[in-house]
Structures are given as structure tokens and as C-alpha cells.
Amino acid sequence: MSDVATIATIAKEKAQALGIQKFDVCGSTVDEASVQVDQGEPKQVKASKRSSVMVRVWNEANTVGVTTTSEVDELGLELALKTAQEASAFGAKEHVPDFSPEATATLDATQSELVPQAEIATLIENLVQTEAKLMDAHDAIAGVPYNDLAQRDAQRFYLNSEGAMRQEARSSSSIYLYSKTEQEGKRPRSAGAYRVSQGLKQLDIEGCLQETAEKTISHLNYQPITSGKYRVVLSAEAFLSLLGAFSNLFNAQSVLDNRSLSTVESLGTEIASPLLSVADDALHADNVGKTTFDDEGTPTRRIPIIDKGVLTNFLHSSGTAKRLDSQLTGHANLGAKVTVGPHFYHVFAASTPEQTYSLETAENVVFIDDVQALHAGVKALQGSFSLPFDGWLVNNGEKISIESATVAGDFRELLKSIIYVESEAELTPGGICPRIWVDELSITGE
């Protein structure tokens, strides 16, 4: 992709020629590579370098049109501006988006954190060795059908016709391992783990390998579970999956669209156990995918969402903040209709609990490691979920893998039924979170 200054110059010239006075551009370039292996041989290697920009154009009637394009040269940008100009005639006439008042505000965080990419051969070598170690971990592990070692450089920018221009660049590297077992007379079992870091050198491949092996082996001896209500412990990943699925609870655009489990009046009310606090923090030190500004150029920041069980803030774009007379939060995703999305959750215990729990001493507790098929089992607008999961029935520290089961409930009730938030947090791709203990969730097994 052309550099941002060049894009700004081209956009300005083309806009002027088309009679466009007001526009903004948000774009990104990705340079990535990934490898997969199968039984010691590279199976598929992928590499991609691609760009994409979205232009917004305001017409004389102050309605907005947008167009996205992957062709970031003079011809491509000109066509995008023309198409956006055409679309602007059909733009929303109420609540018309505007530039963020903070699009030119100073950014505090580092804007460039690129590390050199490793050779593809190095990625393959690492993954082949890891696959072999994983298969050696237990005789029952017959393969690692899903595996991926990837690295990525991502650059993004925002500019507008009033002189805003900001950009950032980050590197990341990730590994995913998912192994499968085969044993005579038993069902195949599987488990996986994921790690992400800034570069291959920092990537905890060994940790991913160990976790995958331990989880897979722990599922070898499985038993059915009797259907009923159980005390449930949700892993960081499981809780964050649910929190993300029901993020309309604190999404200002969803609230304004009447497509949220919250209303404007929900702010300041207790929606969860007082033991729980949640923030969204794009700049969290552990967030590999830091973003310092959103798609409107608004700087990101830490936003408390739930404080001791009380809903304290919605996440905003500049438009929703204006409509609800709130502070900007830096969560806009650009589009003809600007949407709102979270960056990186930080879930933590709100206070020292009166009672603590431990898997070492608890009896008949279901520990859910991972929930699956959220797209099928979550009714985000109804608040309900019914999801298959991987997990164990735990008695005094002894874990028995659950053969096959689902967990069901209402997310709002789940938040209020939290009885313990552990102190030790775990880092996941979507955020940082400790284990969450919940009472009385429905488990369907036998």
C-alpha cells in the first residue's frame, strides 16, 4: 500500500476534483504468513500482503456515503470516492455521523511495535518439531489435525479532510494446536490451546504444547454426566466467550437500536454479582493487539464497564457518545452505519470475597474449559444460551472428563449468580480473566 501521506495527498486531490469537501479515510495493510503441518511434513503454507481502505464522503446535504476498496492507487481511490459520493445521496438523514472531536487529540501510547518476521522455513521447522513432541506425549494422540503457526504485521491509519492523520503498526505471532486421540473401543477425544505474542521469539510454543497435551490426555478417560443443575467454574476463555457473545449489554449502538439486553436506564444499576468488575482496555500491557485509536481516530483508553456488579459505562463511537451525552471511549468501527465493538476485556475480582472456593476441595463441580458453537447456541437478543462444552466433573481436585454435554442458561442470571471470582488471571486472545464460579447452571448430559 502507498504510505499514508501519499494516500492523503491522492485522496485530497481526487476529492477536490470531484467537488467533495468533507471526507475521511480509514485503512490497513496486512503482511502475514502461516504454516500448517501434517505428520512431519508442511501441509499448507500461506502468505498474504493486502490492503483495504474505507472512505466516507459527506455531500452538500450533509448525508454520508461510504465505500470500501482494496485498490489503493489513484484509480482505485478515485472510484471509491465516486461510489461513496453516489451512496451519500442515500445516507441516513438522522444522527448523521461526524468527525470525532478527538481525531486530532494526542496519542499517549507507542504507535509502532514491529519486529522482524521469521523465515517461513523457521516457522515450518518449529511447527514440525512441536507436532512431533505433541504426538510423543501420549500413545493415544494420533494426530494434530488442526495446527497453525502464524506471524503478522498489521498497519492501520486514519485521516480526514480537516487534517487528522494518525497511524500505527504492530507485529504478532501465534500458535494453535488441536490434537486428537484414537483408542480402541473409545470415542475420539480432542483438545487444543492457543498462544499469541509480539514475535516468534517471545511466543510460548512450549506452553501451548504442554497445555494441549495435558488437556487431551485429561479427556481420555471420560464419563457421561447426569443432567441437572450444577455449580460451574468457567475458565477465562469460557467466560470471555460468553461475555463477548452478550456484549450488546454494554454496547451503546445496540442500546440505541433497541437491540440490547440493556436500556439507557440500565446505567448505574446492578447487573452482576458485586464480586465482579469488568473493564475494556485496548492499551492493557498484556494485549498483544493493542490499538491506540479506533476507526474514527478517537484515542482508545481503559473504560470500566461493570464496577462491583454495577453497569457503569457503555462502549461508544463518537456518534453514540454525542447522542447519549457521554464521554468518548474509542470503540468505533467505521461503516455506513458506525458500529461499536470491544477491544480487550479485563475481568477481575471487585473486592476480597468473604468466602473463597478451590477446585482442590470443591465437590461435584463442573469445570468448563471451553464453550463451543456460540453462533448456533447463543440468542444474544434474548439473553439465553445453550452450548456444548469441553470440561470436567471435579471432586476434591480429581478431574473426570465429561463425555458430551451442554450448558444452558440466561446470561443476565449467570452474572448475578457469580459466587466467586478467583484472583489469578489468565491471558487469552480476547482479554485477561480469572476463573469465575457460578451457581445453578443447567447441564444436559445423559
Place this chain on the structure above:
Amino acid sequence: MPPTALLSRELPTLDYSATRDRFDDTWRLPLSTLLGLGRAAGADFVEFFLERVNYISCLAEEDAITSISPRLVAGAGVRVFLGKGDCYVSTNDLSFKGLKSALEKALSILGLNLPNPQAFVPEINLELLRDYASINGKEAWLSNCSSMQEMGDILLTANAQLNKDADHVQSRRATYFRDWQEVLVAASDGVFARDIRLTQSVGYSLLCAEGSDRASINKRVGATNNPNFLRSWQYAEDSAEVSESAGQMLHADYVESGNYPIIMANEFGGVIFHEACGHLLETTQIERKTSPFSEMKGQKIAHENLTAWDEGLSPNAFGSVDMDDEGMPVQRTLLIENGILKNFLSDRAGCIRTGHPRTGSGRRQSYTYAAASRMRNTYIAPGNFTNDELFASVDKGIYCKKMGGGSVGPTGEFNFGVDEAYLIENGKITKPLKGATLIGEAKEIMKRISMSSQDLGLAAGFCGSISGSIYVTVGQPHIKVDEITVGGR
């Protein structure tokens, strides 16, 4: 024109200029040259996939158009095979230099070096352009589709209808998209083929609420190859159906979990076969040894009353294409006949790695993905029973009238959400139920589909897998599953 015997050293000086806004025969020379370069470097097989997209979506919320979003995309991917291994590199740069750079990267990843400067670069003898767009009269499709003004007008009218039909409306949306795609495939085995695809979909999303009860119902229809699709949308029928479903589900009780016989409605009910069996017949699963059916070709894997197809030929169906994304004409593939596994769905890589013959099933979301074996229009064939016979066979069970999405895991375990369900007692529907999820294991459930009715219907859907999200059709007549685990409260 390059010399007939091109030397490797001359490649950097070449400046081919193919047309920018159309994939036509001007692409023959640069692509055949690059394919030859790849072969000269030692690749067993090289394939270029070029793509241009003109996409637009439109959203009506209540009585306003709140989003019209055009998207313009151009890109290419080059896939290089060496033995059974392969490499895929994609780029936005469609210039000769950009494509050559992508090829060089792919070759280097596989440890192949460009031929020395003195080496001759053979031109690959591509077939005469197999141009499905011209042959089948697709060139004017894009300009004949609804304009922005027209799509906005239709969606607003349709959304107003929903307001008339539904009670307790909290939010109502009508959405539409048009995806126009031009593709060109050129490969070192001589394939040189172009196609234009036009895929459109329109639908409703209705949220009703009263007190603490809520019901959200979605309905979507889709078609290919029909520029008049939006103009001919029967929105009044869909509005009535969505409103009726939301009304039924608003105050429905939660389903009690347990094992039940179920009857699944036709059309989108076919998602059960798609998830529970279809994915496991793709060679991508066979390669990974994640399908329980890998070694069962010719064996009984389903009830003898079950026959199933996957094909890309049904006129205007959401998964129909004239050629797959590897340039192969699509087929009608018999998957299961009277319970016996007959064929797998195979793409080029699947054929190389598993030996199963290609079936025109190589599909991908976009140029950023290598093609993989994927479903097209997949359905259970009509059986010999009537719907009345199906219901009469159930003493206590669940009628799954409207299915949500679903997925299948690497061990063959699947699950589906049910958007609209009813309790069956003594062969009759007695009350609405919500919150149901169907859970099972593919190998077991296929033998429990014991009755198929005669009312085969197809429904548009989206399928996400290794090569991205693609358009597919699922389908079936009403079927009975003798027993399945239903997750609920």
C-alpha cells in the same frame, strides 16, 4: 509480444498490460508466462486465481435506510504444489510485477529457486478461454441489478409490512446484499476459465418483546444468477411468516432437556445433514483423518431410507456455480444412496492427497483463501412417507420448525440451535418451545434418520470452514430422527 523462446533474465523487463476492469483473453500471455516460470522453477503444479468483486449491502431499520455499503475488491492468489505439499500466496497487486512477486514468494517458501538467467521459460499452453460469463449471457448482470434507490425503496416498503404484521415489535430490520464476482483461473495443466457470479440475499430480523419475554426471528432468502431477484422478493409472505413465528415464540416455555424423537421441517432443516454428514464427506476432513467416514466408501453409513446429493447445478440456487474456483465445471455428486456412502467431495488438493477424484467442489470465499473441498447445494432426497405419517409415529417429541446455525467438531460431534420448536404429543403439535439445541454424533445420528417425507425444499445458507465463508444451499423434506439429545433448561 515476448519472444517465442523467453529467457528467464528477460522477465523483469516485460511489461504486460492486461485490461484492468475485465478478465479477458489479454490475461493469457502474462499468466501463461508466469505459469511457465513456476514450472521451470520445479513446481509440480501452479494455479492463479484472479478475482474482482463489486458488493453492496443495504440495511433498513424501522422506517429509515441506515446503511448502504459498497465494497470494491481486486486480488489474486497463486497456489504452487510440490508433491503433496502446497503453498498459497495472495496479493492485491494485479500488475505483472505484483503477480510475479507473489509467485516468487510461493516458490521460495517451497524451497524452489527461479531458473537461472539463461534458462528458457516455457509458456504454458492454456486452453481457449472457457468463458462462462459470455457463454451464459452474464455480462450485463451487474448493470441490471437494483440501483441503490430501488434497493432502499424495496427494503423500506418491506420493513413497513413487518410493522403491520407483527405484535410487540421492539426492533425490525430488513437487509439485502448483492455480491457480484468475476473470477479467472489459469493453471499449469492448461485450465483457463472465466466466470461471473451474482449472489443476492434479502431477509428480515425481527425482535419482539413483552415484559421480560423476548423472541428474535430471522428469515433470509437468497439466489444466484437473477438480476431481478430483489424486485421479485415476496416480502409479504416472509413478513407474515416471521411475524407468526415471533408471536409463537414470544411467550414459549423453555424446552426440557432430554432425549427425544424429533421431526425436522424441510428447507433449512437440511442444516442437520450439512453439519452432521456433509462436512465429514469433504476431502479436507479425510486428509486430516477427522471424518469417521474416511474408510467407509461403499459401506452403509445411514438408514436405508436416506439418499443424499451435493450439486452445483440447481437453477438459481444459492450454492450453484458454473465452475468451481479451480476452473472445473461443477457436477451433481451422489453422496449417499439408500444409506450407502457413494462419493466424497474433492478438490485438487484433496485429489492429490487422498486419491478421491475431483468433483468440482473446490471453493473459496475470496482470493485470500486457497480453494478447498466444500459443499454446494446439499440435500436429502425425497422419501416415500407423508408428513402425517411422520407426526403420527411420534408419541412425545419435538418438532423443529426453524433451525438456527450449527457446527461439527473434529471428532464428529455436532450441534444445532433451534429457533422455533414445538412439543409433539400423540402425533399432534401442542405447544411452542424455545431454547433447544440438538446435540449428537454424526456416525450415530445418520442411522436414526428413519423417515423422509416428499416435500423437498431448499434454503440459502452460509457455510464457514477452512476456505472462508461461502454461499451454500441446504435442503431436505420433512424427516424424522428416531432419537437425539436436546439441550435445554
